[in-house]
Amino acid sequence: MPNQPATDHNGLNEEEFLANYNAGSYERPSVAVDMLIFTVMEQEQNNYRKLAEKSLQLLLIQRGEHPFLGEWALPGGFVGIGESVEEAARRELYSETNIDNIYMEQLYTWGDVHRDPRMRVISCSYMALVDRKALSVQAGDDAAAAAWFEVSYLILDTSREVLEQGIRQETLVEITLQSDEEKLSGVVKLTETIQGHVRQMNREIVRSSGFSFDHLLMVQYAIERLRGKVEYTDIVFNLMPPLFTLSELQRVYEIILGKDLLAAAFRRKIAERVIETEESTRDAGHRPSKLYRYNVEWNLS
Amino acid sequence: MPNQPATDHNGLNEEEFLANYNAGSYERPSVAVDMLIFTVMEQEQNNYRKLAEKSLQLLLIQRGEHPFLGEWALPGGFVGIGESVEEAARRELYSETNIDNIYMEQLYTWGDVHRDPRMRVISCSYMALVDRKALSVQAGDDAAAAAWFEVSYLILDTSREVLEQGIRQETLVEITLQSDEEKLSGVVKLTETIQGHVRQMNREIVRSSGFSFDHLLMVQYAIERLRGKVEYTDIVFNLMPPLFTLSELQRVYEIILGKDLLAAAFRRKIAERVIETEESTRDAGHRPSKLYRYNVEWNLS
DNA sequence: GGAATAGTGTCTGTGAGACAGTATCAA
């Protein structure tokens, strides 16, 4: 712990060093953010008695210029030299949704050399979860076309191979994004290798139609993470309106996890995480249900 | 899905666009990687009957130039324009440890504007876990001084404050890194805010002595992640040698989690994750124990 | 009354916490 200002091999102290610092002219990558904005939406029902079906939706924009002109991509943009990466992400998020105060989480930084055909771009992906009802503006007010796509995530196949010193497992995941007008789909191969003790994961696009760049990988990664976090955090509540029924909440869990849950067990499990209100639904064609709100106090880590 | 090459507003198709693409001359950030290399080490015991104490260790290097000349920092370096971010991380990892085939995982990308006093640097942090016995070379063969630091992670205090529309919880975490000769320590404030449904996390350095840049935050984040992943993955086995006793394994869990575990419950829990071998320890001054190895087949996700 | 959802009661199996007790080695 130097109390005297330390000097380097040129005899400069830190202040002098920084004043004379020359950043050099080597080539630098561009840095971008890409946003995975999810929400849950209801489809109308023709049977007045039935509950509306819900689905997980992802916001995409249609590219107005090369490369991938006319194809769909995650909203995103470059990180300015004077803004932090998180600020850039919030800026993009706001420009797409027109609302502030949205749950947002950094996911993964994608750094392959040739992931953008124009130049070297490293992209940091963020996931955001929005309550559909809080979005007053429909996607599409932007200059570029934007649309919500229904997400489907299907595991096609898993296979194993025994290696000399370990094992390799490959999983094929099919991702389909469906909007009112378009359907994108692609298959990602996840390779998990264990050699000795060392575990490695790899993601690779097997086929892809309609996705730009490596965005299919980002989508797969995000869904995987969303599923994981749903099981051990309160992340779902970011997709819910302030008041909701337990059935609605259960549907959201089911949509994200891709499997049905038993009502009794589900209600027990989330009982502490919610607070019952005096209000309830009405005019439903069946028994009304109590409305609940999120219990903020629960399990603050 | 354009079968005809789509043309943009300049009448160019994608091929022509890319051939003429000019990346522009706006200022770009530099991108770096920082490595959090953890291992578990044994301290010698003077009582021949007692087991060696273990501790979690982190590898740091002493900076040979400004800024933070003479202070300790995470090993790392810039991402070259021709290598992927992951390749840069592997390169740094190899140059510090001289071994290949190490468990490595991307953690978080740190993008604050002023995190480096020299210039704008965005840094992607990676965590690596190494079996101490696989490291033939001691840290320090490098030109720069390198040393292992014993990690201690202590929650000093948590406090809560009720807001109009939510709650704020602050946690103070003290991190101490102790090598044979030096001791670094610092306090990080974690702020978790819930406003309405929206949860946000923030990390901030409260005080720091001996750490460079925002590396204290990176260390805190990494330990938090390590603790989390230990509970629901097989990540610990990356810290173990090929053969180990269940007591050793339990110690490693205990060190990382910072709490004691009951042997009976522990053994039940990991029973399926390991395979008993014929070998056992000897000359221990007490009952020998069976050696186990990792069960590669267990729970391939 | 019927169709639908809302919500409860309870059996059962699993698995973790707790802790006492037994086993086995080397000096």
Next chain:
DNA sequence: TTGATACTGTCTCACAGACACTATTCC
């Protein structure tokens, strides 16, 4: 024999899965 660690047996409690059952609304 002793001091240390290695390992097992078993009680209890909490909780999730399963499923049958009751409750309540609107047409």
